[in-house]
Amino acid sequence: MWIQVWIPFLLFVRTDSMRSLPYLIPQLYEIGINILLGETLSSRYRRIAEEIGSTKKVLELGCGTALLHSYLNSCDYTGWDLNDSFVKYCQRKGIKVYRKDIFQFSEYPQTDYIVFCDILHHVIPRDELLLKEAIKRAPVIAVEPCSQRRLPTPLLYLYDQLIGDADGINPFKTRMSWNYTKTTLTQKFQTLGATTLEPFDGHLFAVFPSQFLNR
Numbered sequence: 001m002w003i004q005v006w007i008p009f010l011l012f013v014r015t016d017s018m019r020s021l022p023y024l025i026p027q028l029y030e031i032g033i034n035i036l037l038g039e040t041l042s043s044r045y046r047r048i049a050e051e052i053g054s055t056k057k058v059l060e061l062g063c064g065t066a067l068l069h070s071y072l073n074s075c076d077y078t079g080w081d082l083n084d085s086f087v088k089y090c091q092r093k094g095i096k097v098y099r100k101d102i103f104q105f106s107e108y109p110q111t112d113y114i115v116f117c118d119i120l121h122h123v124i125p126r127d128e129l130l131l132k133e134a135i136k137r138a139p140v141i142a143v144e145p146c147s148q149r150r151l152p153t154p155l156l157y158l159y160d161q162l163i164g165d166a167d168g169i170n171p172f173k174t175r176m177s178w179n180y181t182k183t184t185l186t187q188k189f190q191t192l193g194a195t196t197l198e199p200f201d202g203h204l205f206a207v208f209p210s211q212f213l214n215r
C-alpha cells in the first residue's frame, strides 16, 4: 500500500536536479551498468583502449566513475564530471578526476584523445556543439547508444528517476529526445566527420579525427 502512495509522491516532488539511486551511489552505478551491459561493458572499454594505444594523454568528459581508467595502458588519464559523489569516489582511488562542466571548452587541457562514452545522449541538444568543440582540440572517440524508446512515457519516467539515467544535471525531457537507430546515428556521426564507425551491441563506436591543424 505504502508503495502506491510513496512512488507517486516521490515522483511528484522530484525536480530535474535530483539524481536517481545509481547517480547518488557510485558503487550502485557500477553494479547497475555491469548488469545492464554485461560483457559489452568491458569489450567497449577494451576497444577504446585499443584505439588509443599506450602512453597517451586521455581526457574523458562525463567520466562517471572512470571505469575506462583501468583499461588504459600506461596512459595519463584525466576525467571530468559534475557528479560530486563520483568525483570523490574516483579521487579516493587516486584517479585524476575533477568536478568540472564539460562545456568549459576553454579549460580543456592539452590531450592526445578526448573520450565520450555514454555522455552525448545525456547532453542532447548540446551534443553536437560539444562534439564540434572537442574535435577542434583533439581526436575524439565516442561510444553512444542506438536506442528507440519502447516503454510508455510514465513508465519510462518512473524507471529513469528511480534507477535510470537521471543524472541531476540534464532534464528528462531533453534526454528522451535521443532517439536513434543504428542507421540514423551512423548518418549523424558521418555528417559530423567520423571516419571509423562500428556497431557495438546496441551502441555505436566512432572515431572523429581532430580538426586541429597544428597537431
Ligand SMILES: C[S@@+](CC[C@H](N)C(=O)[O-])C[C@H]1O[C@@H](n2cnc3c(N)ncnc32)[C@H](O)[C@@H]1O
Binding pocket: 061, 062, 063, 064, 065, 066, 067, 068, 080, 081, 082, 083, 086, 100, 101, 102, 103, 116, 117, 118, 119, 122, 123, 167, 169, 170
Ligand atoms: C552515463 S554516465 C557515463 C559515465 C562514463 N563515461 C562511463 O562510461 O561509465 C554520464 C555522466 O555524465 C555526467 N555529466 C552529464 N552532464 C555533464 C556536464 N555538463 N558536465 C560534466 N559531467 C556531466 C554525469 O554526471 C554522468 O556521470
